[in-house]
Amino acid sequence: MALSDRFNKLFGLEDEQHTPASQENSQITTDNKVIPMDNISDSKSKIALFEPRIFSDAKEAAKQLIAGQAVILNFERIDDTQTKRIVDFLSGTLFAIDGSIEEVGTQIFLCTPNSFEINGSLYANIQNGDLSNDDLNKE
Structure with a gap:
């Protein structure tokens, strides 16, 4: 086991790095009806x-x-x-x-x-x- 693998395992980073590509793609794909909350501005008129x-x-x-x-x-x-x-x-x-x-x-x-x-x-x-x-x- 390489030193970087031990380091990642120690800090719990191993799971994040070894995520299968199929799971990553399913998380990125979004429905067109979904709007990220970051894009919604304050709707109050002044x-x-x-x-x-x-x-x-x-x-x-x-x-x-x-x-x-x-x-x-x-x-x-x-x-x-x-x-x-x-x-x-x-x-x-x-x-x-x-x-x-x-x-x-x-x-x-x-x-x-x-x-x-x-x-x-x-x-x-x-x-x-x-x-x-x-x-x-x-x-």
Whole structure:
């Protein structure tokens, strides 16, 4: 018995090295329906909240959209001229990634990449009187 065989036997490595080829091949063959757990990413979607103060704050929102996250923007603390510039900039970003933008409240916008789907319109329901501010405060 060679020295390496004794060493392997001592540490229990002998079984691993002498595995028949037929057993190795059966372990490697996998069904196409099996997905390794390593390839599954975190399936939680994220929404970033922004309250821009200046136009350059829109860059960070655009980065989040490109990364696949939805963005809610609150424009209550910025003037209308800057709001229009930011919305125009983000509209271009959304066009490039096939996303969408929707006003969900007074000066509050929801921007979503194409992986998100928006159903309904809260803002339209408030304007039509279907949902009043009193209903929102009851919760």
